[in-house]
Amino acid sequence: MSVEGKSEKPVELDDVLHKFSVTQKYYVGFGILLSIAFATNSFTCTHFVFAADYVQYKCHNSIGQCNKNSPANVTFEHQFDQQCYARVPLDEAATCLEVNQSKLVPCNDWVYENPDSFVGEFQLACQEWKRTLVGTMHSFGYMLGLLIVGPISDRIGRKKALIMTGVLGGVLGLARSFATNYWLYIVLEMAEAAIGDICSPAFMLGIEIVSARDRAKFFMVTQLGYPIGGLSLVLFAWLFPYFRTFLRVIYAPSLLFILYAYLIDESPRWLLTKGRKDEAVKILENAAKTNNIVLEKSLLENLTCEKEDKTAEIGYVALLKSTFASRVLLQRFLICVVWWSTCTFVSYGLAINSVLWGGNKYMNYAFMTMIDIPASFVMGFVLIKFKRKKPLIVAFSCAGLFLLMQPFLPLDMTWLSIVFFLVGKFMTSIFFNITYVFTSELFPTYTRNSMHALCSSLGRIGSILAPQTPLLMTYWVGLPSILFGSASLIAAIVTLFVPDTADDSLPDTVHQAEFVGIKMDEKKKTMKS
Structure with a gap:
């Protein structure tokens, strides 16, 4: 199919993008790749809800005192009789104390509902602030990272920034799954959030690659990656409850973003603002070829972008x-x-x-x-x-x-x-x-x-x-x-x-x-x- 487009006047990029449709092959493939990027971002944004989940814990000595005559098959929830803590309110302060010679003293030996959990492995009993700090540091790292990733994307391009953040996020996420020290885990959590945010450059690429007419449609379709990613996160958390395995499962696929170097194109609009018209024209020609469209040379030769x-x-x-x-x-x-x-x-x-x-x-x-x-x-x-x-x-x-x-x-x-x-x-x-x-x-x-x-x-x-x-x-x-x-x-x-x-x-x-x-x-x- 041929598309007529004679023009002796300067041609805006949107005039060329209007020749395409988001239902054509090029944009369908591009949209799927961006949706995958958003789905992985959905993993990393809220993974700590499951990775650093709350688990119950009790003082080991109190278990023995409370269950001297208890049956051997008693469940974890029933092992801790409330009468053990009758001297103080039944809150975290009570949980953090044990009865020793009729006195309440700080406990230093804990039993966890799930010893292989984040709280259990890092021994965070009675340190709830350390567990919740994971999410706080992720948000703080993300806040700082936006000030880093945004300028990088404007400087080196949307495509390179997307690949860089995707791969680095995967590397740091996997490294965190091997952390044996709590504070190392926290540092890696913040670093991954800061320089592993693939959402920002991916979003800009999706906005700039389509015309104003199709911008809302394309955004609506690609954003479906978020709920799909959220539902997948729930499934992975259920299938892989051990937090280290869970992290490896959700971060390992991010290493494959290196393949995006060959699978997606740079934003033609960004290229034009950088004076790289030849590269922008080549991308538009390849897109037209994929969609079986022929763009007249005069249309692309007169392509301009005020900078x-x-x-x-x-x-x-x-x-x-x-x-x-x-x-x-x-x-x-x-x-x-x-x-x-x-x-x-x-x-x-x-x-x-x-x-x-x-x-x-x-x-x-x-x-x-x-x-x-x-x-x-x-x-x-x-x-x-x-x-x-x-x-x-x-x-x-x-x-x-x-x-x-x-x-x-x-x-x-x-x-x-x-x-x-x-x-x-x-x-x-x-x-x-x-x-x-x-x-x-x-x-x-x-x-x-x-x-x-x-x-x-x-x-x-x-x-x-x-x-x-x-x-x-x-x-x-x-x-x-x-x-x-x-x-x-x-x-x-x-x-x-x-x-x-x-x-x-x-x-x-x-x-x-x-x-x-x-x-x-x-x-x-x-x-x-």
Whole structure:
């Protein structure tokens, strides 16, 4: 099939990308490879929920005292009679003491429900803070890593950054599975989160490889890798309960990302901003050949991309300064930080508080993950039908209202409380995904990944604060939900001050970014003034 495309005028990249469709062979294969990358990222983001799982433990001496006349086949849960701790409240402090000559003294000999667990092998009895520190350090490492991976992706390219982070993440994850020292494990946990985040460059590659028309569709399909990865994580955790084997199973496949050097292409948009037009044209020609399309030479010869003067010679800090020098982009940056802080705070907060359901941990996690599947399809539909701004405002507002109302529901209607919780989680998945896309469309190509990473990194303060929200329940059980709902409504309000970017090509420079989402008549008036 032949595609006509004569033009003597400069041709924008989106004009060429419009010749393709995401249902064609090239994009189907590309989408599958990106989905695999997102699935592995889903493994690494929350693996510690199962790897550093809580296990029961009791003082060895107390077992003997409590069970002098107990049957030999007594279970672990029944071995520890409550009367052993009658002198003190039955909490962690009581568990950490033993009865010695009618006195309570610190215990130094422990028996674990599962000796081969993370808590058992590293002897973390009565040091619950060390177990929870794993997740905290992962979030902290991820926050720092975004400031590293983003600039690297803008400097060396999306493809190289994807391969580098994928392979390094696999190496560090496997190394952690052999750690014999707790603090070495923690250091490797933070390092892997910092330089093994494949999501950022993979996301940018997926956004820049398609036209504005197909951006929402392609993002919706590739993001299905996250729930698929989450369900696979549950399966692996169930099949391989020993935490070292579990880590090796989920991290070993990441070493295969070295093959992506031959399986995926670089972002043509990034290549054009770096003045590497020949390479960009070659990628477009190969894509056309794969899809049985013939692009006219004149179309590719006139391909252009406005770029900043001497960007290759300017340092990273100077590039960011030139972006922040624009009051318009600075305002958008601050709004994006509010978005990301809300997304991470509410999303992680709801996930953490969901464990209060009780029951089977694997089923609970799988159920929460499955909500993301219909949310991805709904998100894709609304982005195509209603653009960006209105869906984001509605998602933030609905989540806020449902979460604010939840604490005031009748106590005897537990099912209704769960429904409100799930609706809130559903809306959270939608506004988190929209935030990913919206943020990338507000900033220029030459600092897009850096700005996206910076917004996400600063927003990770929400994921750091979220684990502390269950402590607020001691004052009032509904306080965490009130905070989640209030944060969502604030995010909805600030969204009113950004333009809708759905119909515009991705901006390549600060000048283009300032006018993205603004109607042509308004652009002309602004430029004249």
